[in-house]
Amino acid sequence: MPKIVVPEDRRTAVSEAVVRVVRRGGVEAATLGNVAKEAGLAIGSIRHYFADHEAMMIFTMDQLGRRIGERVAVRADRLLAADTDRRTLVEDLLAEFLPLDDDRRDEAVAWLAFTVAARTRPAFRASADAQHQYLRDLITRILREAVALGRLSEELDLTVEAVRLSALLDGLTMQAVLYPESTPPELLRDALRRSLP
Amino acid sequence: MPKIVVPEDRRTAVSEAVVRVVRRGGVEAATLGNVAKEAGLAIGSIRHYFADHEAMMIFTMDQLGRRIGERVAVRADRLLAADTDRRTLVEDLLAEFLPLDDDRRDEAVAWLAFTVAARTRPAFRASADAQHQYLRDLITRILREAVALGRLSEELDLTVEAVRLSALLDGLTMQAVLYPESTPPELLRDALRRSLP
DNA sequence: GCCTTTTTGGCACGCTCATGCTAAATCCAT
């Protein structure tokens, strides 16, 4: 019997290299050559694990979205079983989407590049749309719960409110990514706190 | 004497073609060939008016920023000489940044593509930074004036407030550009209105 | 130590792009 390897691990390693390259030079820099160099592999190796350049990019985007989603899911679970101050938890939950540390900033940079590219690249649309829908739904669910608990006025238009908050998160992320010097993490957090209903 | 032509007009026409191409296919689609086809010109003609592909792109971005700035300036003047309801004017002013109609949506699509590209393309940075600074400064100025008029609490942290509002505008624009089906103009306007201090 | 599979490396092709250079076409005041 031959070598026994988990291809998924390899693919993951490659996709992490893709993220680093995209972070540094944008999606158009994620050529097979650049990614191979970044991953310390040969082009041939990457091609062995991905049918296509496009497949590599899609896999990377999916995994990026999944990683972000999982991190938020942890907080969301804690929110459901909330015995402590609920407002802080909501803030923490939404803050999880913000690039408050270097790791999340790197993710956000890549994610922004991918989602913007998704506008004109059909292959990226599914991931982008799913992530966007997930965020809006999550916010809506939290708000609805808050209304049910009498913490929020019933007059509030939840649709508008969800758009408002998700747009705020997107905008803060965008500014943190594009103009990090004038948008330090504390400012992000303050702006978020000031915007909660 | 030979032909007398205003080169600026030609350059402007070309840059409008660039915007249309970018809107349709992203910055990477703005090749000389595509732009020439879109403008109804030959590649040679474009190259006669721009030293470089990069020069063409920079000119386009600058002009795009200028066009947006001018449109806002008109509203800003009206705000300074405000005899009518000031709150509506502020809302209108900020709404001018939102892609509420097709023209502005097209501009916003191209602008988003350019600013994101600016993160990794030094040549685009100047324009992107200038526009971003302009927006934050404008919002800060308006808020400061509102405080002076006693319409806003002096306790308000104007820095946070300006970041919050500019991020909201960016986020709303981004969602309108990337997910237009789930972000109609009325929703944009409602979200903005709900967020004014 | 061998054998089959996995993994890696390399070559060649076709495509697209920006660009340098040159020649043709266009145009208008004279």
Added chain:
DNA sequence: ATGGATTTAGCATGAGCGTGCCAAAAAGGC
């Protein structure tokens, strides 16, 4: 009409990309 600059068009070049194809290399259970 025509001259001389503007404007357009075309060709050649070189770089970078993804990909098809094939062969070398490694790797571990038998």
